Amino acid sequence: MESILKHNFGYSQFRPSQKEIIQKVLEGTDCLVVMATGGGKSLCYQVPPLVTGKTAVVISPLLSLMQDQVMALKQRGIKAEHLGSSQTDKDAYSQAERGAFDVLYMTPEKACLLPTRFWSNLLNSGICLLAVDEAHCISEWGHDFRQEYKQLDMLRGVLLKVPFMGLTATATKKVRNDIVQSLKMTDPFISIGSFDRKNLFYGVKPYHRSQLFMDELVKEVSKYNVSGGSVIIYCTTVKDTEQICQLLCGSGITAGMYHGQMGSKAREKSHRSFIRDEVNVMVATIAFGMGIDKPNIRCVIHYGCPKSLESYYQESGRCGRDGLASVCWLYYSRSDFAKADFYVADVRLEKQRKAIMESLMAAEKYCLLVSCRRQFLLQYFGEKRESDCGNCDNCTRDKRERDLSKESFLLLFCIKSCGGRWGLNMPIDVLRGSRSRKTVDNKFDKLPMHGHGKDYTTAWWKSLAGLLIAHGYLKEIADDIYRKVSVSPTGLQYLHSANFDDQPPLILALSNEMIDEEDHGQINAENIESSISLEGERFSEAEKKFYDILLHMRTELAKENGTAPYAICGDQTLIKIAKIRPSTRARLANIEGVNQHLVSMYGDKFLQTISNASQELDLSLNKEENAVTATRKVYPSSEKNLNPAKFEAWKMWQMGKNSLKEVSSLGRSVPIKEQTVISYILEAAQTGCEVDWVRFCTEIGLTLEIISQIRSAVSKIGSRDRLKPIKEELTENVSYEQIKTFVMMEDLNISADEVFGCKSSLLSNTSTKPSNDANSAQIGRVPIEWGSLVRGRAESKSNPEAVNIRKQNRSDNSDHESPAKKLHAPTDENENLNDGLEATQESIMDLINNSDGISLSEIKNFFRGSKADDVVDLLNCLETEFLIFKKNDLYRAL
Ligand SMILES: Nc1ncnc2c1ncn2[C@@H]1O[C@H](COP(=O)(O)OP(=O)(O)OP(=O)(O)O)[C@@H](O)[C@H]1O
Numbered sequence: 001m002e003s004i005l006k007h008n009f010g011y012s013q014f015r016p017s018q019k020e021i022i023q024k025v026l027e028g029t030d031c032l033v034v035m036a037t038g039g040g041k042s043l044c045y046q047v048p049p050l051v052t053g054k055t056a057v058v059i060s061p062l063l064s065l066m067q068d069q070v071m072a073l074k075q076r077g078i079k080a081e082h083l084g085s086s087q088t089d090k091d092a093y094s095q096a097e098r099g100a101f102d103v104l105y106m107t108p109e110k111a112c113l114l115p116t117r118f119w120s121n122l123l124n125s126g127i128c129l130l131a132v133d134e135a136h137c138i139s140e141w142g143h144d145f146r147q148e149y150k151q152l153d154m155l156r157g158v159l160l161k162v163p164f165m166g167l168t169a170t171a172t173k174k175v176r177n178d179i180v181q182s183l184k185m186t187d188p189f190i191s192i193g194s195f196d197r198k199n200l201f202y203g204v205k206p207y208h209r210s211q212l213f214m215d216e217l218v219k220e221v222s223k224y225n226v227s228g229g230s231v232i233i234y235c236t237t238v239k240d241t242e243q244i245c246q247l248l249c250g251s252g253i254t255a256g257m258y259h260g261q262m263g264s265k266a267r268e269k270s271h272r273s274f275i276r277d278e279v280n281v282m283v284a285t286i287a288f289g290m291g292i293d294k295p296n297i298r299c300v301i302h303y304g305c306p307k308s309l310e311s312y313y314q315e316s317g318r319c320g321r322d323g324l325a326s327v328c329w330l331y332y333s334r335s336d337f338a339k340a341d342f343y344v345a346d347v348r349l350e351k352q353r354k355a356i357m358e359s360l361m362a363a364e365k366y367c368l369l370v371s372c373r374r375q376f377l378l379q380y381f382g383e384k385r386e387s388d389c390g391n392c393d394n395c396t397r398d399k400r401e402r403d404l405s406k407e408s409f410l411l412l413f414c415i416k417s418c419g420g421r422w423g424l425n426m427p428i429d430v431l432r433g434s435r436s437r438k439t440v441d442n443k444f445d446k447l448p449m450h451g452h453g454k455d456y457t458t459a460w461w462k463s464l465a466g467l468l469i470a471h472g473y474l475k476e477i478a479d480d481i482y483r484k485v486s487v488s489p490t491g492l493q494y495l496h497s498a499n500f501d502d503q504p505p506l507i508l509a510l511s512n513e514m515i516d517e518e519d520h521g522q523i524n525a526e527n528i529e530s531s532i533s534l535e536g537e538r539f540s541e542a543e544k545k546f547y548d549i550l551l552h553m554r555t556e557l558a559k560e561n562g563t564a565p566y567a568i569c570g571d572q573t574l575i576k577i578a579k580i581r582p583s584t585r586a587r588l589a590n591i592e593g594v595n596q597h598l599v600s601m602y603g604d605k606f607l608q609t610i611s612n613a614s615q616e617l618d619l620s621l622n623k624e625e626n627a628v629t630a631t632r633k634v635y636p637s638s639e640k641n642l643n644p645a646k647f648e649a650w651k652m653w654q655m656g657k658n659s660l661k662e663v664s665s666l667g668r669s670v671p672i673k674e675q676t677v678i679s680y681i682l683e684a685a686q687t688g689c690e691v692d693w694v695r696f697c698t699e700i701g702l703t704l705e706i707i708s709q710i711r712s713a714v715s716k717i718g719s720r721d722r723l724k725p726i727k728e729e730l731t732e733n734v735s736y737e738q739i740k741t742f743v744m745m746e747d748l749n750i751s752a753d754e755v756f757g758c759k760s761s762l763l764s765n766t767s768t769k770p771s772n773d774a775n776s777a778q779i780g781r782v783p784i785e786w787g788s789l790v791r792g793r794a795e796s797k798s799n800p801e802a803v804n805i806r807k808q809n810r811s812d813n814s815d816h817e818s819p820a821k822k823l824h825a826p827t828d829e830n831e832n833l834n835d836g837l838e839a840t841q842e843s844i845m846d847l848i849n850n851s852d853g854i855s856l857s858e859i860k861n862f863f864r865g866s867k868a869d870d871v872v873d874l875l876n877c878l879e880t881e882f883l884i885f886k887k888n889d890l891y892r893a894l
Helices: 002-009 018-026 041-052 063-074 092-097 108-113 116-125 147-157 173-182 211-226 238-250 264-275 309-316 334-338 340-344 350-368 373-380 405-417 425-431 437-441 458-470 489-496 512-518 541-560 571-580 585-589 596-617 625-629 644-655 660-665 674-686 693-700 704-717 723-729 736-747 752-756 761-767 786-795 801-812 828-835 841-849 856-862 868-880
Strands: 031-034 055-059 080-083 103-106 127-132 164-168 189-192 200-206 230-235 255-258 281-284 297-303 326-332 401-403 474-479 482-487 507-509 884-887 890-893
Touching: 002 041, 002 596, 018 031, 018 041, 018 127, 018 189, 031 041, 031 173, 041 055, 041 103, 041 127, 041 164, 055 108, 055 116, 063 080, 063 103, 063 264, 080 092, 092 116, 103 108, 108 147, 116 127, 127 147, 147 173, 164 173, 173 189, 200 350, 200 373, 200 512, 211 230, 211 238, 211 297, 230 238, 238 255, 238 281, 255 264, 297 309, 309 326, 309 350, 309 373, 326 334, 326 350, 334 350, 350 373, 350 458, 350 474, 405 425, 405 458, 405 482, 405 489, 425 437, 425 458, 458 474, 458 512, 482 489, 541 571, 541 596, 585 596, 585 868, 644 660, 644 674, 660 674, 674 736, 693 736, 693 752, 704 723, 704 736, 704 752, 723 736, 841 856, 841 868, 841 884, 841 890, 856 868, 868 884
Parallel strands: 031 164, 031 189, 055 103, 055 127, 080 103, 127 164, 200 326, 230 281, 230 297, 255 281, 297 326
Antiparallel strands: 401 507, 474 482, 884 890
C-alpha cells in the first residue's frame, strides 16, 4: 500500500487511521469515517481500487466537487470519471460498467436512477467499494440534510457483499448513528479522528459597515493576495457577496464571485478560475465550498455569523489544507444573531426549529467567547482538549481585565427581577431606563435598578451577558424560536452574597466588543490583522525568486494541460523543490508530494527549469534535504511557524534559561499552566526550534527508566496514535507530558544516548542500532534487524554469497535468543564477510526488501565491496524507476 501511496500520490506516509480504514475495506468491512476537514478522507476510498484492481464508486453531492476530484486523480495517473448530466463523453457510461475506471463518481440521484443492469455489469467487472462522501447529508439531524441521500439504502439490495463507506468531517453521535442505519451497515468499523486543525488560526471580530472596516478588510485580503495565497470570503446574503466583490475589485484585487442566483455556466466559470489560480479571491455564499480541496487557501473570512458551528467548521475547513499555517476570521454583527426567523421560515416541525435555533445559539456563543476558541470548537464536537491552544485570537491577545462586579450584579438582579421569562432585550431596556409600553405594563419601571445602566449601550450589556453566560452565572435556553435568559444557581449564589452597595469582586476579561466600544468603535489595523505570519518556510531572496519561477512554470504547465496548478503538485511540494533544487529525476521523485505521473509527464520540464533558474540565480543544486529539514539544529525560521505566544514561551525557556514554572507566570497577569508551557515547547521543537532536551527531560522528570516503561506500553498497545491507552498502561506517576515528550523525541529522531549521555542498557533491549552508526540508539525507531536482514539476503537466489553469511550468522546467533537480542550490530566477522560484496540493482533491492527501512550509510557499509558513489548511483536509478523511496532518511521498497 505504501508503494501505491508514493507512486500515485507522492506521499511517503499514511496519515493516522488511513491505512487501518483501507485495510478494513479490503477485508470487506463497512466503514464509517469521521475525520477532520482536510484530514485525508478521500484517500481512504481512492487507494482500495488501486490495490484490488476493482472500481470504487463514490457518491458525492456536488458536480463541481466531482469534477475537481476527477481532474486531480487524472494528474496522479489514476483512471477516474464521473457520471452525470455534465458528462460529455458518450462512452463513459459503457466504460464505467465494464470496470474501466478505478474511481467512479456520481451524485446520489444518479446512483438511484441507474438501472440494475448497470450495477450487475459493474459487479461482474469488479467493484471494491461504495463510498458515500459528505455522509452527514443523509441525516435529518445533520446540518445539510439532502433528501436524495436517504434513498441510497436501495443500493444495498443490489450491491450485495460490497463494503459501504460513509465519510464526513462533522457528525455528532446522533448523525453517526443515522448514517450507519440509513446505509444499512452491518457491524461497521467506525473511525473517529481528531477534529483539530492545528495549522489554522481562529479569530473573531465584531464589524460595523463603516468605511474604516472595509479598508481593513481590503488590507487583510491584500496580504494573502500578494503572496499568491488564495482567500475565500463567505457572505450570508447574495447582496453582501456582490458588494464585497465590487469593493475588492474596485481596490485592484482580482476577485471572483459565486452564489446561487448566478447561472450555472457563470458559477462554473467562477469556480474554475479560482481552482486554476486565475483569481485568488472568491467572494461567495455557502453555495460554494463543500469539498473544495484547493490546498493553498491561506485565509477564509466569514462576513457574518454562520448559522451553525458545523457549517462554520466545514467552511473554514477549506483553509490550509496543505498543512501550512492559515487563518480563519469570523466577522459578526449583533444583528446576525437575530436571524433565527429567517432560518426557520420554512420549517414546520417545532423540534427542527428548536434544533436550528440551538445551532445558531452555539455559533453566537463562539462569536462572543472570551476563552480559547479551539477548545470550544473541539468540545462542541465531543473532543476534549486540556490546554489553551495558543493559536486563536483569545489565546494570543493581551487580555484587558476589569472588576465588573457592580455591572454584573445589576444585570443578574434585573434578569431575576424580570422573572427569567425574557430574552436579553427586556432586562437591558429596564437597566437603560426604558419607559416603553411593555416595560410600564409589566411594572418594570418600578424596579430598583431601573435606569441604573444608562452609561452603557445595549450592545455593551449584551456583551456582558455573553460573558456571564460563558462563566456560568446566566443560562440561556431556546424556546421554539425564542431565547430565554435566566440566572443560574451560580448567579443566584453571587446575588445572595451581594447587595446594591457592595458586591464581591468579579474580575472578567473584556470581550472584543466591549473593548471596541470603549475604544470608541475604532477598529485599528493591529486589531483586525491576524497575529500569525504565513510564511511557511524561510527563503533567501534568491530562493524566493526561484520559488516564483517554479510557481510560474507550474501555472503554465497547468494551462497547457487543462488542469489546475495544485493538481500537478501542491505549494508545499514546490517549496521543497525550491529548497532542494534536485538535478536528477531520482532526486525529484524522492521529494514528498512528487508522484510518478509528475516525474514522467513533467519531470524534464521541472529539471530544465530548476537547472536554468539555479544558474541564473547562482544557487547550488541538490541541497541536502537534511540541511533543509533538520529540525534539531535550526530555530530562527520557526518564529514564522509558531504563533507569538508559543514562540515567546519557547524563547523564555530555551534562550532565557527560565524554568518551565517561571515561564508559566513571567510577565503574565494570569499565569498559564505549566503543562501548557510544556506543550508550547514541544510544538516549538516540532517546528524546528532548538530544544535543550537534557534540561527539558530533567525538568519534567523524564528518565531512562520512564522511557523504557513508555516504550513497553506503546509496544503492548501497538500504536502511539492515542495517548490515553498508553497512559492507562502505565503507573500513575508517568504523566501525559512525559508521554508526549517521548512521542515528540521519537518523531524528531532525538537519540536517547544524546540526551542522557550514555549507551543505555535500558534502551538496548529493543532499539539498539549498530554501534558504528553515529545516530544509533534512537528512541523508539526499531532499527534494521541485522539477523533477519542477512537471513533475507540468504534466501535470495540472486545472492548466493548470502548463504554463507546465513550460516555464519546462525552459528553466531542462537535462534533461541529473544528477538530483542537478535537486534545486534554486525560483528567484525560479519563486517569482514561483507567486505567483498558488490552492489547491484538486484542485491540492493534484496537488502532493502528485507529491511524495515535502511539508511544510506547502512547500505554503503553493507556493500563495502563497491565504491560509495556507485552505490548512490544505483540507488538513484532504483528511485527513478519507483522501485524504492526514501522516508525519514531511510530507504524502503515500494
Ligand atoms: N497521507 C497523506 N500525506 C500527505 N498528504 C495527504 C495524505 N492524505 C491526504 N493528503 C492530502 O490532504 C489534503 C486533504 O485531503 P482530502 O481532500 O481527502 O480531505 P478530506 O478529509 O476529504 O476533507 P474535507 O472533508 O474537508 O473535504 C489533500 O490535498 C490530500 O492530497
